[in-house]
Amino acid sequence: MQTAGKQKKKRDNSSRIRSGAAALCAALLLLLSGCGAASDGQAVRQQAALSGGTLQDGQMSELQMAEQQENGGSPTEEMAEPGEGQTPDGTLSVTFLDVGQGNAVLVEQGGAYMLIDGGNRDYSSFxxxxxKEQGVEELAYVIASHYDADHxxxxxxxxxxFSCGxxxxxxxxxxxxxxxxxxxxxKEQDIALAYPAVGDTYTLGDASFTVVCPKAYDPKEDNDNSVGIRLVYGDTSFLICGDAGKAEEQAMLDSGVTLESDVYLASHHGSEGSSSEAFMRAVSPSAVVISAGAGNSYGHPTRTVLDRVKACGAALYRxxxxxxxxxxxxxxxxSWSVDATQDYRDGDEVAAGAADTTGTSGAADTAGSAAQASSGGETAAGGTADVTGEYVLNTNTKKFHRSSCSSVAQMSPENKAAFSGSREELIAAGYDPCKRCNP
Structure with a gap:
């Protein structure tokens, strides 16, 4: 198993020169020390040390076999990845942060933390x-899936x-x-940077994660350069692949990497260009999480992806x-912090304030009634609410905002309501404070 990816590349031939020199040194060392004087496992470790400390896939397989022979085991026994197929102590938590139209995921196991993406500029401070509220002081890993601003x-x-390993x-x-x-x-903080390859595996406490994409980096690509991982803890698994599109999904399917996972973070915020039928069948998730901004201008999540989620029988979280x-x-x-939603409205329908197309939620009507009762007047849909009060309510998302919040301008008029009471009254009525303006 690798515990580190390839170190940051200089964009010239120096790495190939170093690799050739390392291989020559390894050969000389083995000749001088006498191949018969050292075990196979020692020889592999010596070669790995001279190659920069990272065991490549073939070396790891050879090392595992040699160590099993040294310890009396069979070289054909399959070694389990850390965290997979075992019953660990403790828990793993995976938090999908609400960063609007973006992605940000915090993973914790045994006091070790990993951040995958961080949302756009408006949510950076959040x-x-x-x-900090979770007690994070150091991040073992930070994964930048790709370089779009919303990640x-x-x-x-x-x-x-935070300091970062x-x-x-x-x-x-x-x-x-x-x-x-x-x-x-x-550069300023001298943080170790790796460009991981498919198959590279890392540990986070008793959990492990393996890189599943991209198969190759293309300087002309962006979304399809997304670094994707499969996170494993015991018998549970999570698949997170940034903004991977159809081409990268097909490359994963063709590569034969393990994709089946309990939880799948829908790539590219539920875009129609991701989460193909074939890919969803391979992942076979029991739950799908979609990270998107309420009322976003892209229509995320799309009707196509929502229908695929429903077709595969996965629980939906948004x-x-x-x-x-x-x-x-x-x-x-x-275990989840919220119940699965039954609201399958696509992003355009949410933006337009459409009624729940499943006919089972009624969330918009309930929220609208609560807002009207709390404010003592009609909602904006009735044409009489003047959104100039102390707070502005979104009766669809059940969030309340300062009147100066940038989210207010993005609300559909029928979802707006003014409120002049206290924030405690709103919270008691089932509303949550906006994380952007922190009312």
Whole structure:
């Protein structure tokens, strides 16, 4: 098993020269020390040490076989990955933060933390605050799935706020300001940076995660350069692949990597260009999480993806409707901080304030009634509410905002309601404070 990916590449031939020199040194060492004087396992470890300390896939297989022979085991016995097929002590928590139209995932096991993406600039301070509230002081890993702003901005903020053991990121460059900030903070804080390859495996406490994509880095790609992982804890598993699209999904299917997982974070926020039928069949999730912004202009999640989720029988969780979501694993079963939603409205329908198409939720009507009762007047849908009060309610998402919040301008008029009471009254009525304006 690898515990580190390939170190940051210089974009020239120096790495190949070093690799050739390391191989020559390894051969000389083995000749000088006498091949018969050292065990097979020692020889493999010596070669790995001279290659920079990282065991490649073939070396690891050879090392496992040699060590099993040294210890009296059969070299054909299959060695389980840490965390898989075992019953661990403790729990693993995976939190899908509500960062609007973006991704941010916090993973914790045994006091070790990993952040996968960090949302856009508007949510960077929220991500840092949330991590501090959870007691995070150091991040063992930070994964920047790719360099889109809605994934990378919060990563930069977190790297400024917390020490970090290693950053895993895709091997391509962009000319954006946020990417320049990302490179700068890594250099200034001397953070280890790796460009992982498919099959690289890392440990986080008693959990492990394996890189499943991309098969190759393409300088002309962005979303399909997303670093994706399969996280395993005991008998439970999670698949998180950034903004991977159909091409990258097909590459994963063709590669034969293990994709079947209990929880799948829908790639690209539920975009129609991701989560193909074939890919969903291979993953076969029992639960799908979609991270998207309420009322976003992209229509995420799309009707196509929602229909695929329903068709595969997976429970649905949505940050655009349910806020931050945490799932906890004890190694055999999963528990969720919220119930699965029955609201299958697509992003356009949510933005338009459409009624729940499943006919089972009625959430919008209930929220509208609560807002009207709380404010003592009609909602904006009735045409008489003047949204100039102390707070502005979104009767669809059941969140309340300051009147100056940028989210207010994005609300559909029929979902707006003014409220002049206290925040405690709103919370008692079932409303949550906006995480952007913190009313």
């Amino acid at each position: 991500v840092v605050s949330y991590l 990378l901005n919060g990563v930069v903020g977190a790297l400024h706020a 290693q950053v895993l990121a895709p091997d391509y460059v962009t000319d954006t300001r946020v990417y320049e900030s990302f490179e700068r903070v890594i 940050t655009d409707l349910q806020g931050t979501i945490t799932v906890t694993s004890d190694g055999t079963s999963l």
